[in-house]
């Protein structure tokens with residue numbers, strides 16, 4: 001590997017604080033979000049520890065603050081920033097053959113807004129934590145005392161602003177900055193997923209902003225949006241909130257789907273199966289995602305039959321997702337599968353767990369079944385299978401896949417496998433029993449519970465500790481290896497997207513000459529006898 | 544799953560098991576294909592590259608249409624349960640349910656008023672008329688597989704007809720919509736009574752409540 005043009009030594013401030021380089025910004029997003037991942041995980045362990053006893057080990061008030069902080073951090077300070085801010089920023093310009101994002105300064109602004117939003121969440125740990133859940137339904141959230149909810153609203157506003165700016169940046173970048181020959185159908189599937197995600201963020205986030213602005217206005221400025229005694233209606237908040245937050249759950253998984261579509265073909269040594277189907281199913285999800293929000297409100301006060309159209313649309317949105325699953329399976333079929341760490345996270349880890357969440361989604365999308373299961377632990381099982389078995393698994397696949405590109409080094413693979421198994425087994429142990437609890441009638445968000453639920457709660461807590469351990473292994477492995485890991489070549493996996501054609505880490509301007517692209521990055525791998533080196537040199541862009 | 548007290552909840556369980564069956568079939572299918580392919584097509588000296596296949600439109604159509612048909616069928620099949628849940632029978636016994644921080648209040652047709660003590664006559668149609676005095680609560684009776692939020696300024700409803708074999712038994716009625724620090728302990732008890740016992744309970748309660756209120 002030829003040494004990249006040695007960048008002149010720069011101060012930390014110039015190198016990082018003032019940077020507008022999409023790769024540096026991506027790394028800053030990643031590091032910040034991993035810090036919040038540890039913090040959000042700590043809150044999760046507090047929640048699970050409380051539930052070790054059916055009486056609850058902490059006060060109900062503390063418990064409420066813990067689960068609110070846990071979910072808020074995980075959604076707004078970890079998963080969304082990691083997938084869009086870290087992976088999106090780092091990869092999209094490289095994948096489309098651009099030198100940077102369209103608006104590099106705005107990109108930096110997005111990061112700094114996100115950081116401030118995170119700091120506000122940290123401050124709330126000093127001044128008073130929010131206690132109304134990540135959904136923060138009024139009137140309870142209007143009534144709740146202390147600065148917790150106010151800080152929460154501020155943090156969500158800033159993270160929303162950061163999302164909107166980021167989304168505009170991705171949309172313009174992907175539409176306008178593609179390298180010569182990079183037609184839409186030659187883009188990487190990760191880029192497709194980011195494009196759809198960006199549109200969802202752009203159209204969805206304003207609804208959330210409206211919801212929380214009216215909320216804070218009710219709290220402090222005497223308005224009565226959600227005060228029914230004076231003509232307000234608490235359900236308005238739920239409609240606004242879910243109009244954003246259902247799309248948000250897809251914002252939290254689509255880029256992950258994109259990561260899976262990059263990882264599987266590389267380690268199956270095959271072109272992705274059904275490129276068009278996977279790309280267009282993302283578009284379908286993005287579109288349909290705006291028509292299902294009321295499936296969160298089947299029992300919230302609408303007529304039961306009003307749920308029917310939302311039930312049908314929710315059933316339909318499962319179709320593009322299952323199309324992806326079948327295409328990924330077909331990508332493995334007749335492949336030459338190498339069990340690398342990212343491949344384990346992507347195949348068994350992600351596909352193997354995520355489908356359970358997809359299936360439970362179908363169950364709760366059926367109105368008569370949701371009449372029973374809404375707001376029980378069954379929902380907690382569903383969201384953790386899709387967000388942990390789904391999003392987090394894709395994040396781990398992605399981190400272990402692009403780590404050598406970003407750092408030029410390799411992590412310890414033994415520890416990588418260890419963390420994979422801790423994650424995979426921990427996920428099942430922590431979250432599968434929650435289905436039983438929900439079916440047995442245990443409500444969600446309770447600090448103490450009927451002793452009949454004790455056993456499965458204890459099992460679940462053991463699983464949670466396994467996940468905590470797995471997280472520590474991953475983070476320490478990656479942090480240590482970033483400095484000390486074995487150096488690796490520019491393309492250790494034999495991958496075909498454009499970032500692998502340049503040095504690791506890539507030079508600041510990415511490409512010495514803009515690549516000229518003539519096919520999508522999912523081409524068949526040459527037969528080994530045609531090329532003595534079993535790792536084919538990637539030829540995505542015969543220049 | 545806990546006991547299912549009503550004909551409706553038994554048939555909803557039927558729907559659940561039916562959907563679960565379909566899902567389990569596809570779950571096993573996907574997991575077997577996943578693990579099967581991972582093992583069968585692992586990298587070996589004889590198998591260094593994968594097949595040069597880009598896709599197959601027939602398969603795409605197949606695995607779009609089949610899940611679509613099944614999923615929409617699940618949806619359509621569920622519709623009749625929704626209407627059965629929604630359309631209350633004529634002349635039910637109406638019990639008013641009011642959520643408070645943090646307890647359930649029940650008002651019976653003859654004016655009797657209880658806290659966290661719900662009594663329902665077996666074999667009769669009982670309609671719950673649900674609202675809240677403060678924040679949103681969730682009126683959930685897992686044993687009948689039904690719930691509705693208790694929303695201030697709004698009335699929600701569902702109805703039950705508990706089978707007489709459950710007379711004498713008591714069931715939990717938790718609040719399942721997060722409502723603050725008292726949320727976990729906001730659990731009422733529902734006791735199933737024979738219609739006669741229910742009537743006499745109503746009478747004695749009424750006398751007691753009248754005497755306490757006239758005393759005060």
Ligand code: HEM
Pocket residue numbers: 135249250252253295296314315317318321357358359361362364365366370373374375379382383386387390391
């Ligand atoms: C197969 C497609 C899916 C369907 C049909 C589906 C359906 C549903 C339904 C009906 C609910 C509301 C249940 C209730 O509260 O009673 C729900 C909740 C939820 N879903 Fe899904 N879902 C699907 C996939 C996903 C994915 C991919 C994610 C995220 C990656 C996700 C994240 C969530 C979350 C976070 C909640 C709970 C929100 C809350 O109340 O706190 N779902 N889902």
Ligand SMILES: [Cu+2]
Pocket residue numbers: 245246249292293295296
């Ligand atoms: Cu949703």
Ligand SMILES: [Cu+2]
Pocket residue numbers: 679680681718719720721722723725726727729
């Ligand atoms: Cu409650």
